[in-house]
Amino acid sequence: MLATGAVLAVTVGCSAQVVTDPAGGADDKAGTGSGVRIEPAGPASSSPSAKPAAASKPPVTPSAQPSKSATRKPAPPKPEPKTVMASGSEGDQVRELQARLRQIAHFNRAPTGYYGSVTADAVTSFQAKRGLPLTGTTDTVTWERLLGMTKKPTAAELRPPAVEKPAPKPDxxxxxxxxxxxxxxxxxxxxxxxxxxxxxxxxxxxxxxxxxxxxxxxxxxxxxxxxxxxxxxxxxxxxxxxxxxxxxxxxxxxxxxxxxxxxxxxxxxxxxxxxxxxxxxxxxxxxxxxx
Incomplete structure (x- = not known):
């Protein structure tokens, strides 16, 4: 017999585990009176010396900085062109328009100071060549473009001398x-x-x-x-x-x-x-x- 508090080594399968029962054989039903309990061996990983692997931390993604373009205010819309002259207009400004169009071969007659269909056709021709909307109306965009391409008309260009025709034989x-x-x-x-x-x-x-x-x-x-x-x-x-x-x-x-x-x-x-x-x-x- 072993003395109380003795240590017994028991081999079970491929693993041995030492169990000490200080209380003696109170639970010894087999009548061994050894005071030793045999426990099944646990997995190798259950050893007290094995440390759990540290959990990996997810990478920290830096917060995206807002781009400068995202904070830039949108450009204000361009103002709509305003009408400067249109069919039915009369006066010195119409005469100047006709003289300027004549300088660049869009108006082939003497200025009259009246904005009729011939003048509207001349303006449309000018707009077509410059890639502008074909309205026949002189708006601020058309007028500024024409001013930039022509010179201020002279008095002779605004009012060219009329060519006298020979008088027919009278009745x-x-x-x-x-x-x-x-x-x-x-x-x-x-x-x-x-x-x-x-x-x-x-x-x-x-x-x-x-x-x-x-x-x-x-x-x-x-x-x-x-x-x-x-x-x-x-x-x-x-x-x-x-x-x-x-x-x-x-x-x-x-x-x-x-x-x-x-x-x-x-x-x-x-x-x-x-x-x-x-x-x-x-x-x-x-x-x-x-x-």
């Missing part, structure tokens, strides 16, 4: 007295006094649907700043000779030339000449319209 009815002698053949008006031609100017007539009447008439009345009550259009320096038909200045004729027509009146496109004629013609003076 015999025009050879006596004070007469506005109007030829549909030469499309001209000659102001004559006793057979002598005092001045001549280009004229335009009505269309086939609204023809200008032919014959001998008299100036019934005059209106310097007349506006048509039928068409609501200006008729400056109007000299009425046959009902509602009159000799008057036409800004449309000045702008479009012979591509248009009147509603029966005799249109004049040279405002300066007609203004002078208006001051000379009297009520009752003769008007002859002929071929």
């Amino acid at each position: 015999p009815r025009c050879m006596t007295g004070r007469v506005m002698c109007i030829s549909k053949t030469s499309r001209s008006l000659s102001w004559m006094i006793d057979g002598k031609v005092m001045s001549t100017m280009d004229v335009r007539f009505g269309s086939q649907y609204t023809p200008t009447r032919e014959g001998t008439f008299k100036v019934g009345w005059k209106s310097r700043h007349h506006v048509s009550t039928l068409y609501d259009t200006p008729m400056p320096y109007a000299m009425f000779f046959s009902g509602g038909q009159a000799v008057h200045y036409s800004a449309d004729f000045a702008a479009r030339g012979y591509s248009g027509a009147s509603h029966g009146c005799v249109n004049v496109r040279d405002e300066k000449k007609l203004s002078s004629l208006f001051d000379q013609v009297r009520t009752g003076d003769k008007v002859v319209v002929h071929w």
Whole structure:
């Protein structure tokens, strides 16, 4: 027998484990009285000397710094172009526009100061060549681009001298007295006094649907700043000779030339000449319209 508190080495399989039972054989049912308990061997890793592997820490990712571009304020939107001139505009600025367009071969006639379809077409042509929106309207972008490409027009460029046409042979009815002698053949008006031609100017007539009447008439009345009550259009320096038909200045004729027509009146496109004629013609003076 072993003494109480003795140590017994027991071999089980491939592992030996020493167990000490200081209390003796109280639980010794086999009657050995050895006071020793045999425990199954645990796994090798359960040894007190084995240290658990340290848990690996996840890598620390530095917080992303906001880029400078992300904090930059968006650029304010560009202002919409504003209209400077458009169809129907009149005045010195329109005359300057036409003169500048003429410098770069987009307007092929003398400036008139009236913004009609010919001027709108010239502006559209300029816009097309510069990659601008094709509006035919002169806005701030179009105007600034044109100013940058051209020079300030001279007085001669703004108002070139008119080329006088030789006066056609007058109708015999025009050879006596004070007469506005109007030829549909030469499309001209000659102001004559006793057979002598005092001045001549280009004229335009009505269309086939609204023809200008032919014959001998008299100036019934005059209106310097007349506006048509039928068409609501200006008729400056109007000299009425046959009902509602009159000799008057036409800004449309000045702008479009012979591509248009009147509603029966005799249109004049040279405002300066007609203004002078208006001051000379009297009520009752003769008007002859002929071929």
